Amino acid sequence: MRAGRGIGEWFRVINLERVLFLLHRITGVYLVLYIFPRPYLILLYGSWEEALKLDMTPIGKLLAAFFVFSILLHGINGLRIMLVELGVIKGWPVRDPIKPTPALRASKANWLMVVLTVLGTIIGTAIGTYLVLYGAETWP
Template sequence: MRAGKGIWEWFRGLNWERIYFAIHRLTAIYLVLYIFPRPYLVLLHGSWEEALKFDMTPIGRALAALFIFSIAFHGINGLRIMLIELGVIKGRPIREPIRFIPALRTSKLNWLLMALTIVGTVVGTLLGTYLVLYGSEVWP
């Protein structure tokens, strides 16, 4: 089996590590596309208040909630990747022709970190979405 090219390589031989890797990349792309155009929107509309009118629409709030999810997942998964790089988690590189063995099967610590990643992402997303939707009434 020859290695693929491009974005489809992210999804070849799926296991938890590959899925986290793909979501990590997709959230990075979304964060860049959400953050960097913001100053240009302010310049285009002339003031910050005019630029924020889009954020008050349902689409703007959905994009902001997705931004909060992206920050939470990308940050927590980045910590998991750092632990792998530091050797706290025993991840194994998977290359052809080696049989695909998910690294998360090797330790109970890996399963705990995976559960913490999921719980942290869900809690961060829910809290961020709540603050996006009701932030002005909750925080003075």
């Protein structure tokens, strides 16, 4: 009997918890890769103003919009994970030693947090993208 199925085990049972956890990892990596090279760009270009010219290009604006999306999704999903870990929105464990299943069963509180996560991410991304593309001066 094999101990595991390798990377295929990750995709054997795809549920909402696994998708949100995957998005949490991806946005976390993106945030690190977006934030930490910034000081080196300043050193490379010689001044902050020269480094910001990269952000004024269409690719720079797209990366900044995805940065805002990543901050919102990572933060709101992190709050959801904290509430699950604290037991506030914890589901009932469903474990079977023969046939492993996801640990959390869906509950109304879990779905409420998922809906709030999605709505907060969409609204925050829309506002952040508007500010990135058009500037704070045009904000109503």
